[in-house]
Amino acid sequence: MSITIEVKGVEAMIAKLQRIGDNVPVAMGEAMYLEAERIMAESKEEYVPVVTGALRASGHVQPPVTVDKTVMVVLGYGGPAVAYAREVHENPRAGKTGGISPSGQRYTRWSRVGQWKYLQRPLELAVRGLSQRIGRTINERIAALTR
Numbered sequence: 001m002s003i004t005i006e007v008k009g010v011e012a013m014i015a016k017l018q019r020i021g022d023n024v025p026v027a028m029g030e031a032m033y034l035e036a037e038r039i040m041a042e043s044k045e046e047y048v049p050v051v052t053g054a055l056r057a058s059g060h061v062q063p064p065v066t067v068d069k070t071v072m073v074v075l076g077y078g079g080p081a082v083a084y085a086r087e088v089h090e091n092p093r094a095g096k097t098g099g100i101s102p103s104g105q106r107y108t109r110w111s112r113v114g115q116w117k118y119l120q121r122p123l124e125l126a127v128r129g130l131s132q133r134i135g136r137t138i139n140e141r142i143a144a145l146t147r
Helices: 011-049 053-057 077-089 120-126 130-145
Strands: 066-067 069-070
Touching: 011 066, 011 069, 011 120, 011 130, 053 077
Parallel strands: none
Antiparallel strands: 066 069
């Protein structure tokens, strides 16, 4: 008695698995970029203090970069507003002064909106469910490759 097993389509299956493997970093970068864009939009709409609008306008998300097996997406504020960005981000009175300095002097210009930690806070809030949202996006991209 002998049993013969014939497996067909091995080459196609290997090619499909290779395509999936090659696209995981791309899908990861895309998912991370989408999340970073969402976080930046929330930061600009809800949290960043605005006096002239330069700080809010400086908010940016850079496209994903893959180095070896590490995918990175950078988001932040700065440019010409970098000094103000740094100062306001760590000032608990940002957006809350009512136009009065701690010494009681009136400011000529001040933010009437926003708060300190204007990027940190939306990032902290995004952590809840972040891996699930990124995972869903990656799964959708991978599923499209296997159809």
